[in-house]
Amino acid sequence: MSRKHQVNAETGGERRLRRSVEAIVTAMCAALYAAGSYATAYIPSPLGFGQFRPAVVIPAFFATIFGPMPAAVGAAIGTLLADSLKHGMLYMGSLVAAVPGNFIGFYLFGYIVRRFSWTRFILASLVTLTIGNAITAFSYVIIFKAIYVQALPFSPGTLTLISLGLTLYWFITMLPFVLLVTPLLIRAAAHAMPSIVPEDVYLSGLKSELPKKSFSLAMTIPGILMVIIGLATTFTPLGTITANAAKLTSTILIELMYYLGGITLITIGLITATRK
Template sequence: MFLPGQALSFPVAQRIPRSLRFSVLVVCSVLYALGAYATGWIVSPWGRGQFRPAVAIPAAFALIDPLAASAGAALGTLIADSWKHGTLYLPSLLAAVPGNFIGFYVFGLLLKRRSTWSGFILASLVAMALGNFIVAFLYVPVIVLLGIIPPLPPEPLLLLATGLWVWFFATEYPFLLVFIPPVAKALAASLPSITYFKPGPLTLEEGKRLATIQFLAALLLAVASIAVLFTPAGQSLARGLSVRLGATASLNALAVTGALLFASAAILSASGTASYMLATRRRLS
């Protein structure tokens, strides 16, 4: 959760030394590869795609250098996936690499442009949605073209890509919200000379703005959870998944996805409540 009385504040961008950029690239790629590989055995309910809380690693390095962090994320995901499969894994190269690079680069750029807690929430939301969209909607056609899965009608393939997108986002976004704020404080305290941000006080106005963004994101995730579990949209998704998973497994996958969406909504709601309460207490004190 967010730290009491803290907010992100960014000074004017400064030139990053090449040695620092190279170090961020190397360390980020190694740590991300190890973190992704460690949870690579946890496959999504769709039978493909992974559970990857390690996305917090390149997001943290993006607070130092967005370009090096995004390159490290791209290299790290390729190393982890290729390590897991025992060879250069082309779906990772063609789908995960561009998605990771663009997602974390956008995350860092948005943070630099909007140096507030609400900017952090918006940057993480946009970056995770965009990066995972690229990964999911490149990955499905790539595995079809490579013959990893048999050719299917467009509708099941679209539903598979959508399901992967939802899974990636729902299982990754909360980790950024939980882990990046304390990491940001630690970096600013221990390595102030290499960070492009400094913590500042969370004002009442900023707390309200931050809480509003979090509650809106939570509402969207809650609506998505309800749609997946209780509407014809979820039934259509289950039909598409049954082509690959079978009827029973597709229903189980749908239930897990709906639960993850609801859990993410709950985390965001709690975080929004905490943000508002902390800002209010600071104002009263």
């Protein structure tokens, strides 16, 4: 028996929301993301800027259930609210970097999963966390920190390394949460509020598991790359360049970030691959 969707009207697997509902959903996404982001706003990256943000599971969930636009706008507003609240004013760094990065990233997420499968969900997670974080990191480091406030007087090459480091930090700290927590939220919504969940998401969420091989590779390959970068930071001039760029006397925290992040991803991937 087919379910009646009170919120979603679907055509060919795509989510279409009434404008009034879309506005409410967007506001909910923004409020929850702002609160979740602010909760970890004072946990910085080893570079000294850029925060720990597991709250990305919130717009990832909204993108899956309600489509790209509510998630994109909600994520953009939510990150601006959280960053501005932290700094006590409208924060230009968020406006020029985090807002476009979150908007583009989670719009892509919702666009990719508009015809839902767990394989597409994994792909959306990887694409969003790569592109969205890269936009945010490069915009923040180069446009805001280096050009606008002139706080990073380094060469373009060094600024690129800092931006890549920040992108990698966000990627390895966000990926486990998106791939592990968001599916739980989707399944919980499918159980508790089936009327708001699109048919394809409902069926996949309750009747199928994440593809073991794709999930394992999505964790293991980035993990291996993280360890390789960590080794390069420890044993090549990359460490000195990174320390100078981040104004650090030691790269130990950055090395630990790469090693622990990489080992964590590899471990999760291998456990998934060997689990019966």
